Amino acid sequence: MKLEIAVLPGDGIGPEVTDQAIKVLKAIALEFDHMFKFRIADVGAVAIDNYGVPLPEQTLTLCASSDAILFGAIGHPKYDNDPSAKVRPEQGLLKLRKELGLFANIRPVKAYDTLLDKSPLKRHIIEGVDISIYRELTGGIYFGKKELSGDGNMASDLCQYSREEIERITHLAFEAAQNRRGKVTLVDKANVLETSRLWRKVVTEIAKQYSDVEMDFLFVDNAAMQMILNPKQFDVILTENLFGDIISDEASVIGGSIGLLASASVGKKYAMFEPVHGSFPQAKNKGIANPIASILSAALLLEHFELFNEAQMIRIAVDKSLKLHISTPDINANYDTISTSKVGDFIEDFIHNPG
Amino acid sequence: MKLEIAVLPGDGIGPEVTDQAIKVLKAIALEFDHMFKFRIADVGAVAIDNYGVPLPEQTLTLCASSDAILFGAIGHPKYDNDPSAKVRPEQGLLKLRKELGLFANIRPVKAYDTLLDKSPLKRHIIEGVDISIYRELTGGIYFGKKELSGDGNMASDLCQYSREEIERITHLAFEAAQNRRGKVTLVDKANVLETSRLWRKVVTEIAKQYSDVEMDFLFVDNAAMQMILNPKQFDVILTENLFGDIISDEASVIGGSIGLLASASVGKKYAMFEPVHGSFPQAKNKGIANPIASILSAALLLEHFELFNEAQMIRIAVDKSLKLHISTPDINANYDTISTSKVGDFIEDFIHNPG
Ligand SMILES: [Mg+2]
Ligand SMILES: [Mg+2]
Missing domain, CATH: 3.40.718.10 (Isopropylmalate Dehydrogenase)
Incomplete structure (x- = not known):
């Protein structure tokens, strides 16, 4: 199957967990002979910094011309306790849902x-x-x-x-x-x-x-x-x-x-997949963010296109990583040195070599 | 202190738990030399049965001429799954809150x-x-x-x-x-x-x-x-x-x-006290309803009039009953023969003779 996937990493830990989901989707594409093309765009606080708005026109256009959207997280503390702020990162997500008609969150x-x-x-x-x-x-x-x-x-x-x-x-x-x-x-x-x-x-x-x-x-x-x-x-x-x-x-x-929960937002024409967790800015770039929610969002994406075996393969790999404690510190008190990308690497390897 | 207390027992287990709260308030009045006068009126499904409306005019008048209101519970299963019913027991409570200006629920x-x-x-x-x-x-x-x-x-x-x-x-x-x-x-x-x-x-x-x-x-x-x-x-x-x-x-x-939780609804002029639990119609007249929430509502009533020692006496009696497992079956799996009124009796006795 050929899929054009718009990737909106967003703020905080969004980019690093989304990277792992892409890594996993690439492994799936290789093993199951699919063509996934990833195109990246800004959303949220980073989009406000770069373009003055949380959902720039080119991001919306990219999403509207893609088969599916892989979303990271949005939000930045500088907007949280300012009720007078006119422009907010969250507006990007609300607008995206509205513009793409994503009427159901699953x-x-x-x-x-x-x-x-x-x-x-x-x-x-x-x-x-x-x-x-x-x-x-x-x-x-x-x-x-x-x-x-x-x-x-x-x-x-x-x-x-x-x-x-x-x-x-x-x-x-x-x-x-x-x-x-x-x-x-x-x-x-x-x-x-x-x-x-x-x-x-x-x-x-x-x-x-x-x-x-x-x-x-x-x-x-x-x-x-x-x-x-x-x-x-x-x-x-x-x-x-x-x-x-x-x-x-x-x-x-x-x-x-909450580091394990994925979600889908679907409409008549479009579908977006994202972790439930937020942008968790305190953890940004520390390698401690749990990528499983983003990786399971990728599994939901595959299911949306009825690639059930592919999704199942990801779920088995995730279960295996949990059982072997190949997990980030948030759920792994005993081994606190396993990083975000190590978890992604394990799941990628497992997909290539499902023992 | 002289207090006129309007008592609205309502539906289901409302009357039997409210009886215990009255019993306890009477014990407090005797021991602390107060004059509490109780006047009873209909509300909820029982009021719909008797008067066609969930909050009859005479009930509202009684409440408005009292110092405080002791409320039981309202609700009857025959109204629950009928979205077309024009008259509902819950309207009695909503109207009472609105008419008496009870703007804060605590x-x-x-x-x-x-x-x-x-x-x-x-x-x-x-x-x-x-x-x-x-x-x-x-x-x-x-x-x-x-x-x-x-x-x-x-x-x-x-x-x-x-x-x-x-x-x-x-x-x-x-x-x-x-x-x-x-x-x-x-x-x-x-x-x-x-x-x-x-x-x-x-x-x-x-x-x-x-x-x-x-x-x-x-x-x-x-x-x-x-x-x-x-x-x-x-x-x-x-x-x-x-x-x-x-x-x-x-x-x-x-x-x-939930059988232990009391609440107060207060306004500028009026105050009403009620258990958090509902009318629990399945338990009606079986002697298994937990009266503690209603009794603790009476304690909140006393505190509202700054009768802090009196309220404290009730709380000590309640703690004692819990420690000694003088409790109804909902929280007392081992001794399931202690009835609603037995719990009330114990607390009444304790107030008269606090060991
Ligand atoms: Mg939320
Ligand atoms: Mg409620």
Whole structure:
């Protein structure tokens, strides 16, 4: 297969972890006889430094002319505690999602046996957890009309959803459930919010088309509890933008390391793959950043193009690296000298020589 | 002190746990020479059954003419999965908060040593946790304008905040922090939402008046992670309505039992005290409902009127009951015959004869 992949390394540890993902994809291309072409562009704080905007026109053009996007991370501390900053790195990501119509954010959350001890949750709670969260990504309150009164004493944000926005991600979630354990849990706040009631209505209608999938409903406050009390109850979680942001970040820590979590953001035409972790600027260029999330994002990319054997090969290599403790210090207290690129090298080698 | 207390037992286990709180308050009145008068009224599903509305006029009048309100729980399964129901028990609570101007919901979250093993989180994560969450309760998206388009294909909810709404609860939170460990964490989403940016601006200004209190900021998605990773970092959490609903419910499970959590909802003139747990209709009239949350709500009521010794006496009695395993089955696997009223009796006796 020929794939043109736009690479947006971004800020902080973004570039160094993305390098490992590229290394791994090149090994896959060689072993499975594919042609992957990588084209690199700026996004985030580095783009603000170079072009004055977090998503330059040429970056967007590159993405729009590629088959897939491999994304690193964005964010820089100089923007974090300045509520008055007009230009922010995060706007680059929001704009990219919006411009490319990436309406569904998909986040697998898995408890790896080798990492159970690192989880803040007790072993019996998380052993075997395997969740896929489908978060609506281009609607809701993050994109609704924002107003600040002239005197600065009154602010508002509008949360809005259309039937169509709900339908398209709902189908994705139910199709995913059919290939998993056959359950979809809708997280909403239908006892209070009008948008949630629309979600519940539309999703309930669509559920009838998937008679092999069990449907469940949870209010978002209860879901935040259940994610801690009994995460094993979840297979596919379907939810709107803000609730998905909160619930998926909460879920991201139960597995013991956010350094392992990958994500996909897909639309009708485009698809982007990125680690869940942020730009972690304190770790930049120290060789301590965990590249696994970025490498597993590459596996999600391959799956998106139905290269299932290739993706599976990456997953096996990752499992092997974890079992052998070929891991960065964040999850490897005993051997703290294994660097970001060493982990990438091991996985690259394993793909070439899967013992 | 003379206090007129409106009692709204509500639905499910509400009445039986509230009975224990009254029992305990009567013991306190006797020992400390106070006059507490209790007047009972309907709210929730039982009020819908009797009057057609979840908050009858006479209930509201009674509350408005009382010094404080002791609330049980509301909710009935027959309304839960019916998105089309026009009248719902929960509306009674929302209306009560709005009518009485109860703008701040205060939820203490404490890890009790005797219950550490029951927590889904590991012991070292939660040992010593002591948080007080200040949630804005009458503004934000729960009360904003709701719209559904004529064709039913588009819905919206408006999130709105005024400077004044933010100021009044912010002062309460900072005053509370002064009497605790001196730290306030504002939870918002200021990188995306206009309302959150107003919160951050107003709170930052007010923080300058409390130089002895340390100020911290967290985005809500990060807060949902930090509550699991390191809840000990929190002293007072201050946040808006929806975020407070999610974060406080998430926090409610880390201590090991929601059956122990009390809450206060206060305004300029009125104050209401209630357990965090719901109406739990499956347990109704079985004598298995844990009355501690309701009893600790009574302690919060006493503190509200600066009856600190009286409140402290209740807390000591509760600690004693937990240590001696005079507890209902939900937290007492070994002795599952201790009923709701037995726990109330023990605490009542202890207040009369604190060994
Ligand atoms: Mg997030
Ligand atoms: Mg709640």
